[in-house]
Structure formats: C-alpha cells, structure tokens
Amino acid sequence: MKLDPTLVAVALLFCCAVSGTAQTPADAMEFEHQGKWQEAAEAWKTITVRNPSDAGAFASLGVALSKDQKFREAASAYRKALDLNPKLPGVQLNLGLAEFKQGNFKPAAAALRTALAADPSNAQARTLLGLSYYGAHEFAEAIKYLEPATKSDPGNLELHHLLAQSCLWAKNYSCALEEFRLLLQQNPDSAETHTLMGEALDGLGKTPEAIAEFQAAAQASPREPNVHFGLGYLYWKSHQYDDAKREFEAELALDPDHAQALAYLGDIAMKKNDPDAVTLLRKSMQKKSDIRIAAIDLGVILAQLKQYPEAVVALQRAVALDPAEPDAHYRLAHVYQEMGKTAESQKEFAKVRELREKADRADEDMVRKMSSSPPSLSSPQAERPN
Numbered sequence: 001m002k003l004d005p006t007l008v009a010v011a012l013l014f015c016c017a018v019s020g021t022a023q024t025p026a027d028a029m030e031f032e033h034q035g036k037w038q039e040a041a042e043a044w045k046t047i048t049v050r051n052p053s054d055a056g057a058f059a060s061l062g063v064a065l066s067k068d069q070k071f072r073e074a075a076s077a078y079r080k081a082l083d084l085n086p087k088l089p090g091v092q093l094n095l096g097l098a099e100f101k102q103g104n105f106k107p108a109a110a111a112l113r114t115a116l117a118a119d120p121s122n123a124q125a126r127t128l129l130g131l132s133y134y135g136a137h138e139f140a141e142a143i144k145y146l147e148p149a150t151k152s153d154p155g156n157l158e159l160h161h162l163l164a165q166s167c168l169w170a171k172n173y174s175c176a177l178e179e180f181r182l183l184l185q186q187n188p189d190s191a192e193t194h195t196l197m198g199e200a201l202d203g204l205g206k207t208p209e210a211i212a213e214f215q216a217a218a219q220a221s222p223r224e225p226n227v228h229f230g231l232g233y234l235y236w237k238s239h240q241y242d243d244a245k246r247e248f249e250a251e252l253a254l255d256p257d258h259a260q261a262l263a264y265l266g267d268i269a270m271k272k273n274d275p276d277a278v279t280l281l282r283k284s285m286q287k288k289s290d291i292r293i294a295a296i297d298l299g300v301i302l303a304q305l306k307q308y309p310e311a312v313v314a315l316q317r318a319v320a321l322d323p324a325e326p327d328a329h330y331r332l333a334h335v336y337q338e339m340g341k342t343a344e345s346q347k348e349f350a351k352v353r354e355l356r357e358k359a360d361r362a363d364e365d366m367v368r369k370m371s372s373s374p375p376s377l378s379s380p381q382a383e384r385p386n
Contacts, residue, residue, distance in 0.1 A: 028060065037068040048080075055084035059091050066094065071101040092118065093125050100128060105135035123152055127159070134162055135377050139170035150179075157186060165374050168200055168367055176200040191221035195230060195370075202234065202366045210234055210366075223254055229261050230370055241268045259288035260369070263297075270297050277301060285317075292321040296328050303335050311335050326355040 028043035044061035048054060062077035078095035081088055096111035112129040116122060130145030146163040153159060164179030180197040187193065198213030214231035217224060232247030245268050248261040255261075266280030281298040284291055299314035312335055318328035333348035 025057070025060075028064075032064065032067075037064050040064040041068055041070070048077075053084060055081045055088050058084065059088055059094075062091070062094060062098065066098055066101075071098045074098040075102070075104075075107075093122070093128075096125070096128055096132070100132055100135070103135065105132045108132040109136060109138075109141075123149070130166075131162070131377060134166055134374075137169070137374070139166040139374075140172075142166040143170060143172065143175065157183065162377075164196065168196060168203070169374050171203060171367075173200045173203040177204075189220045191217040191224040191227060194220060195224070195227055198230065198234070199366045199370060202237075207234055207238055211238070225255065226251070226370055228254070229258060230366070232261065232264065233366065233369060236264055236268070241271065244268060257287050259284045259291055259294075262287065263291045263294035267293055267297050270301060285314075289317070290321055292318055292325075292328075295321065296331065299328070299331055299335070303331065303338070306338075308335055308339050312339075324355060326352045329355065 025047065028040050028047065031037075031040035031043055041061060041064035044057055044064055047057045048061060051057060058077050058081035062074045062081065065071075065074035065077060075095055075098040078091050078098060081091050082095070092111045092115035096108045096115055099105075099108035099111060109129060109132040112125050112132055116125040116129055119125065126145050127149040130142050130149055133139070133142035133145065143163065143166050146159060146166055150156065150159045150163050160179050160182055164176050164183065167173070167175035167179060177197065177200045180193055180200060183193045184190065184197065194213045194217035198210040198217065201207075201210040201213060211231065211234045214227060214234060217227045218231055221227065228247045228251040232244045232251065235241070235244035235247060245265060248265045248268075251258050251261040252265075262280050262284035266277050266284060268274075269277035269280055278298065278301055281294045281301070284294040285298065295314050295318035299311045299318060302308075302311035302314060312332065315328050315332040315335060319332065322328075329348045329351045333345045333352065336342075336345035336348060
C-alpha cells in the first residue's frame, strides 16, 4: 500500500505540533504555577531530552517529580543535575529529602551533609540530617544535629522526643533524662515517657528510681504493652522474684505470646526448683528463638536431667546468641565432659579462660531488652523541595 505524501506531511505537522506543546521552561513553570506537577514533569522531561546538558532542567524535573510523590525518579533527576553541575544551589538538599522520603537514610545523610557544608545556617538541612541519622540508627550522630534543632525550635515536642530516643539508644542517659523530664512537664501522665525515663535511669544504675517510673507508667496505663514486663525485669534484676513474677504474669495476661515474659518466668521457676520451668522455657523459645536466658536456663535444666544431647543444642544456641559470654561455654564444657567428649570439653574450657581474661562486659542494657529497635520516623520535620 502506497501512502499519500500529503497525508504523511499533515501527520508529521500534527505530531510536531503536539510534541512541541509545553516544551519551553516558561510552559513548564506555568504548569508548576497551576499545581499540575505531572504535566510539569512531562514538560521538563521533554526539555531534558532536547538538551541533555541542561543541569537546571534536570533539577526542575526533580522538583516536579517530588511534588508528584515520585521520589525515586526525583532522586535520579537530582543526581543527573549534580553530575552536570555539582554546585547547583539547593539540589543536594532536595536530593537528601527525596532519599529520606523513600526511607533511604544513609544516602539521604550523605546528600544532606554536603548541603549543610555548603550552607551551615540551613536549619532545614540540619534537622533533616539529624532525622536521617536517627532513621539509619546512628544515634550518636543524630544527637549532634537534633540537639541544636530542638534549641532553635523548643516547642517542637516531636523533635525533643526523637532527641530523647537518640540519647537513650546511644547510651547517653543524662541527655535522655533531661529530655524526658521536659516531655513529662508537658504530659505528666504519659506512660510511654515514664517508661523511657525508667530505661534511662536503669542505664545510669538507678534501679529503684527506674522502678518508680515504671510503676507510674503502669498506673497511668495498666494495659500499655511491655510496661509490666519492664517493671518485672527491674524487680528480677533486684532479686525481688515474687514481685517480678506478678508483673510477668500481668504482661502475659495482656499478651499470652510475650516470649521474654515467659523466659523470665521460666528463670524464676528454675531458681525455685519449680518443674514448670522447662515448659515455660520451651514455650518461650518456640515463640522467639533469640532469647539467651531461655536457651542457657533450658540447657542447664536438661543437663541436670541428664538429657545431654538436648542440653547441648540449647547451650550451643546460647553460645551463638552471644559468643563473648563465658557462662554458656562453661556449661557446655561440663556437658561435653559428662558425655565423654574430652576434646570438645577442653576446647570450651579454653574458650572460658580466654574470655575471662578479658575485661568484664556490661550487662545488656534495658533499652534493647524492651525493644529491638527504636520507634520509626513519622513524617519529617521539613518542607517539600523548592
């Protein structure tokens, strides 16, 4: 079939007219002015195709994509802009925000560090950098940026809360106490803040004061998750086993699958020669296999019952959970000795001697016992890209 040359010419003219729509920066900016971010992004894409060395067009494309919630594409556009012109103002900040919005906290921090170095007075970059370090669980670094952010915005309780959490997870307990006291002034009945205050006090070795804070939390909100467990753990540390048992049972009444409460109840039962200990410890390990006290206690009891193969499995699990602690190696050495496995026993005893020559290690801090990670970030304390 032969095409009519006139029809082809008309079609090409029509095509060019359509593709030429909104191909100028003025057209793209008009779409932005109208809040039509998808149309603006399409316009900027057309401009970058026509002029692939236009760093400003790529930066504007990134802004339009960010406004349209397409943060992954926006980050790619910002990086292209920076490849073309590393000193283009504002792009590192916008890149950091685009990465932050995706939960890519380490790349976000890298971009924001550059943005802050270029403009040390930029409060938005500083706050976002602190939030990025928090999201990346680099709490000591987060403190450096969240602390000045709270001073410049003292009424922002969310920032104070994040600073307090950062201090707590960085084991900077004095800083955490100061922040939690401030938060309690604003809301004296906050069970969460009383709990966190108790964790900080425990970190400072002030266990009676920590118990008082957890008691306040339990009174303010008796059904708050983990509060009774935390109070029970503090009683357990203080060898107040009857009080501890009561609190662990209260936690299990709220959450029958609370593995740590089961583990510590099992430990108390073992200390009292209660035959329920094995059942409690097995149940704990079925719910959650990484609770060390359950593994080592179960290994000890099974060894006493001369159930050596099962005892070895439990104690090996305890070793795997913390190879630097000598107690599980010591128990395992004795079990191997009872089984007649001399080489294995000598190897474990040698490990015990090696570990005991090292400095004593601090007990596991309560913060990590209460939770495996800090609260996740909510919406960032920052504006959209500009």
